[in-house]
Amino acid sequence: MTTTRRGRRAALTAADLPIRVPLVHGETTASYLARTAAGNGLPLPRLLRSLHGARSVGRLPLEIHPGMQEVCLDAEAVQLLGVLVERDPEQVRRALPGLCEGHPLPASPVRVTTWPDDYGVRPLRACPLCAEEDVWLVADGSRWRPCGCGRRWQCGDDGGFVLDTTPVPDIGRALQRHREINHRFGAAGDALVVDAHQVTLWWWVSKGADVGRDVWREREGALGAPRVRRRRLAPAVVYPEAVRLAGAMLEWEHRRAHGTAASSRHWLADVAALLGAPGLAEGHHTDPLEYWLEAHGLTQRPEGRTAAERHWNLLPALHHRPAERGPFRATSCLRWVYGLPLTSVTRVCPYCEGRAPSCRWVPAADCPANPSPASPRGATEG
Incomplete structure (x- = not known):
């Protein structure tokens, strides 16, 4: 490889990147660039310098961790990336959310930023069964998400990890039911599953509710507790009960839309029977459900051209329509x-x-x- 008079190597060309790693929808830009560089035996900073083109190169970190940092590219750098990997730049933009229109352009052609250390911001480590190793996904507010294969739970907490849920088939079955709810009710169905998940996590933390205690302990043991911290396991462990609770929430919403909502007391009794938790009917540990009923209390007939629109328009303003379809894409009204x-x-x-x-x-x-x-x-x- 030739060098410039300053001793720097010449810019890379497509011939220097013979291995085209697959694009993964929803992947972070840093993750894709890191896999591209590693697949072709190149240091990542070397690839980033080539994306500057003829423009001056600012200071870049010697090491970049895709689980903690993101790479921001301006429009010209995206075009150069498309040339280097021999892909249509629009195809690259569609796969990598960080390159989509609407994101602020960096002050320099290539800029490395650190993800804020906030819940739901750090990227999710992707399932290695369905994607390559070391793929990181844009969280977009989600702290966790079941992989579509139903055998792995992807999480961005604690630096990012993937949980093997194969020993607990109920989690895969819950994902299937979650998909059915999303298919029938659209984004509103996903929002209610996320609400129900918040409620069941509340019960797991409070430890006093008689919902799922024995079965949750069994699942934790099957998933590796105490070797794996129970706190890490809980979001996946409570998922089946969350999906079941979402079914009851959907029934409440249906009645609310048609002006036939039962009293909250009767509904709590139905939830108690559904989950085998008689304490709920007696008013014990109902706080998260009371907060949910407060937000979803008024009877109203929603408007909308389609059933999915009407389902969504029934939700309180605390919910925000997700940009992507799929499980755990919506926000919860329980914050x-x-x-x-x-x-x-x-x-x-x-x-x-x-x-x-x-x-x-x-x-x-x-x-x-x-x-x-x-x-x-x-x-x-x-």
């Missing part, structure tokens, strides 16, 4: 954060001082008192 205290406020919203339902536990980006509210994705969702 408590798994890993933070249930009954105390860790930070107070400067706009509503914690009075708005969105900010009951932590400040939310979509606080109605905020003069410039934004989507809550990646801000407070659990």
Whole structure:
């Protein structure tokens, strides 16, 4: 390879990248570039310098970890990347969310940024059964997500990890039911599963509810506890009960839309019977369900051209329509954060001082008192 007079190597060409690694939809830009460089035996900084073209190269870190950092490219750098990997730049943009229109352009052609250390922001480690090793997915507000194969649970917490859920077939069955709900009710169905998941995680943390205690312990043992920390296992462990609870929530929403909603007391009794938890019918550990009923309380007949639109328009404003389809893409109206205290406020919203339902536990980006509210994705969702 020739060098310039300054001793730097010449820019790469497509001939230097004979191995085209597959594009993975939803992958972070840093992850794709790291796999491209590694597959062709090149240091990642070398590849990044080539994306500057003839423009000056700023300082780049010697090491880049796709699980902690992202690479931002301007439009010209994306074009150069397409030439190097011999792919249509639009194809690359469609696969890598960080390159889509609407994202702010970096101040330099190539810039390396660090993901904020917030829940739902750090990327998810992808399932190695369905993608290559060391693939990282854009979280877009999701802290976890079951892989489509039903055998792995992808998570962005604790630096990112993948949980093998094969020993617990109920998790795969829950994913199938989750898909059926999404297919029938659209994004509204996913939002209710996410709500139900927040409720079941609340019960797991509180330890006092008689929902799933024995079966959750059995699943934790099958998934590796105590070798794997139970806190890591809980989001996957409670998933089957969350999907079952979502079915009851869908029934409540159906009645609410048609003006035939039962009393909350009767509905809680139905939930108690469904989950085999008689304590719920007696008013024990119903706090998360009471918060949910508060948000989903008023009877209304939603508008919309399609059934999916009507289902979505029935939801309270605390829900935000997801950009992508699939499990755990929607936001929850229950904004408590798994890993933070249930009954105390860790930070107070400067706009509503914690009075708005969105900010009951932590400040939310979509606080109605905020003069410039934004989507809550990646801000407070659990």
